[in-house]
């Protein structure tokens with residue numbers, strides 16, 4: 001097996017396939033761990049955690065403490081992020097090595113259905129130094145990168161993508177975030193928690209347009225309470241830059257001034273030099289078309305992670321990698337083997353945190369499906385009061401006839417952890433009573449789950 005790309009999809013696939021007995025070569029042109037470790041999940045959450053600690057220090061008086069104000073130290077923050085990334089990279093590389101995976105540094109591309117050519121990172125650019133690898137199975141896991149539209153003069157100084165923000169060269173006086181999906185709102189939260197003035201361009205009438213309206217409303221309420229300026233129903237069409245700052249121009253004529261702009265308007269696949277067409281691999285705008293086993297139209301060529309155009313989540317990429325290893329090694333028979341993307345839990349690391357899994361209330365109504373929705377606020381939960389953070393709620397969606405848990409949303413502290421209980425229930429087909437009858441810890445935020453289930 002030859003795998004191109006060592007992010008979560010590639011390294012999980014490599015580890016599992018090697019464990020199952022495959023001879024595995026992993027080709028990576030940058031760092032093992034991928035964009036997930038270097039640019040996306042890890043640094044963004046590390047910055048959010050620093051902002052969260054700042055928030056806790058500021059809330060000290062409410063906890064019966066007096067504390068002097070903490071100052072953000074960009075240099076120390078940069079070192080902290082690098083330290084986390086280094087430890088994670090060492091742990092993933094160690095795991096791959098322990099399974100006997102061969103790691104080849106370089107840029108890989110398909111040169112046929114069973115052949116990969118690897119250009120060394122510092123060799124001549126004429127193909128003469130390429131290493132050619134033959135394989136029974138090839139797995140494409142090259143990920144994606146931020147989309148930069150023509151109208152956005154990204155310079156990494158005043159006009160940023162998420163990749164310039166860990167942390168940016170200077171702390172913005174006033175950051176204008178373009179895009180109000182998951183990434184956009186996380187960056188709004190991050191920079192407002194650092195004390196920056198933040199404006200958010202929201203193309204629809206609700207932030208997080210794909211999420212439950214009540215969940216989005218809870219986040220908007222928090223943003224407004226923090227002084228975030230929301231520009232709803234506005235689509236950015238241009239950005240002007242001068243020495244003092246930027247102006248984001250919107251399609252309805254509004255102009256949003258700030259010191260810096262950050263784009264969070266989606267991503268594009270890393271596939272333009274991957275040799276897809278040469279090998280006859282079908283794709284849609286660079287995203288490889290795959291079936292439920294992540295197999296492309298070319299036998300033996302799989303794609304996973306962001307490149308597969310499915311849910312762009314690290315957790316999904318890892319699971320796809322693992323499933324490909326099982327499928328390629330002939331272990332895919334039996335029940336519950338395919339990934340059910342509708343049951344993937346996801347989280348948004350704002351404050352309050354947001355997480356959901358499974359069937360959404362709005363989708364059930366749209367389908368005319370009968371559901372039971374129960375909602376319990378954290379304001380009634382002892383641990384939330386002890387922690388001085390009673391914001392948010394737990395919502396569980398179940399089948400009224402059988403009690404089987406179909407989905408749920410959580411807004412509030414530790415939502416990303418708590419959703420695991422509902423995710424387990426959804427995946428295992430548990431009933432609300434199974435949650436009610438679990439003897440939980442007291443006092444704990446999880447008690448709100450049992451209350452909602454009851």
Ligand SMILES: Cc1cc2nc3c(=O)[nH]c(=O)nc-3n(C[C@H](O)[C@H](O)[C@H](O)COP(=O)(O)OP(=O)(O)OC[C@H]3O[C@@H](n4cnc5c(N)ncnc54)[C@H](O)[C@@H]3O)c2cc1C
Pocket residue numbers: 004005006007008009010027028029030031032033034035036037039040041042044045106107108109141142143144162183270273274304305306307311312313314315316317
């Ligand atoms: C700001 C941000 C925050 C995010 N936060 C989260 C989060 O909290 N939780 C979550 O689940 N998801 C999160 N995501 C999504 C997550 O980062 C991606 O879904 C995940 O990285 C996809 O993994 P992957 O293996 O497909 O690709 P990647 O992680 O992008 O790895 C691809 C690898 O392939 C390598 N590569 C590319 N082309 C070649 C080539 N030709 N030859 C050799 N190597 C190559 C690259 O160098 C890279 O290392 C976030 C995304 C963004 C943008």
